[in-house]
Amino acid sequence: MKRLLAAFAVVGLWVLPALPAHAATDPAAYMNTVASHLGDPGVYVDPGVTELSESEIAELDAAAKSAAAPIRIAVIPASKINTSGNAYYVELAWEGEEIADQLYDRVGVEGVYAVLVDAESESDGRGFHAVQRADHGPTYYVGDAVDEAVDCCAPNYEPMLKQFIQRAQIVDKPFYVDAAPFAGGAAGIIGLWCAVTGLGARRERRRDEKNHLEVTRPLLNEEIIALSQQVSELPTTSDPQQSKLSKDVLDTVEKARHRLDAAQGDRDVEAVTTLLGSARYGMVCLDAVRAGKPIPKPTAPCFFDPRHGPSTDQIEWKPDDGAARNVDVCAACKQRDVDDAQPQIRMVTRVETPRPYWEFGEDLGAYVDGYWSRGDGSAWWFPDSDFRRRGEEMRSRWHSRRPGSRFRRFGSSVGSTIGDWAASSSSGSGDDGDSSWYGGSNRRSSWSSRTRSSGGGSSRRSSRRSGGSRGF
């Protein structure tokens, strides 16, 4: 919230007289300015646009920040990117999806980008353009989202954008979303059936989640205490980058503590472990900075024990009762493997003797999901198939009576952690153009204070996953 207010303060200072619709001085430079407001997912509205009120903007911004997909939306006046040199006809510097791509190029982080160009009419340049760029992670229905937003609500910006944010975070799995070619009566009956059976399913799910919390709360408490201890032992420093990093790590651990204190279910557990994973990654970044080394890319946690921190290597490992597989491990675990020593596995005691944490597929599902989440809706691969299967079984038990709810789960479980990061992270973004960095950059690149050059024009774009463009 504080950040949001700060953003408005900046906007407030940045009120320029709205230009008449003649040629913009420099569309590329203008896009740099727009991009600088969208380091984090959210909505930026040029002060020259009067169609949206401050409270509408705040609401849209919050919706975009808590969406499952990293969504960035800019609403800009056509005049700012008009190159025609006069007010009589408009020639935008870019056309269609390319307008959204211009924003993506400048922010430089994978995700969904949308630009609503504000004008009196379509011939004046009014239109809505969006694209999803990503090499990894889920695909979103961005093209459909543009169509639906325009069809439902144009030319009213507020409901258009609301519709777009809702629709653009649905994962592109046509089978689940659009498999029901039902209309009218059939849909009504299905709706009624969902309403009746949904209640029982929700109750069952709440009960399950309460049990999970009983198992995970003591583990997480212990982890938070240990991590706080580590953080408090960090040496004080006069180097601004180092002290910023230690402060970020400290804040992150505190955030995890608060989230756990107020925890009610799986999405809280997931958020807590995502935060703890990020804090450990922050410590690694801090070590790197102190040693004068480059900041490492975020990686999956050490498989044997996520408390070991980010993995740095892979080894082949075969459990007593399973097939050999490659697992990501920390440096110490790698060394133990080289020395032929036993791995140090995170053991969890529920009722009887301690067992490896991954044998608790249901109780620790959210715990693992949070640790293995990249924070942008995608996840690192968790290499235990039994664990994944048990989690799937549990979710299908919750959902078998609620068609379509896969998406609600996706949105709620991931959205919360992204929301946290959007609220807490600064506007850092990968600047090396390496796609593997992007996956985690949404939540993790805040450790790096690097920002992409705002010269515009990316040397390399991630794959276009979907997109759409409509004048109206």
Ligand SMILES: [Zn+2]
């Ligand atoms: Zn390890």
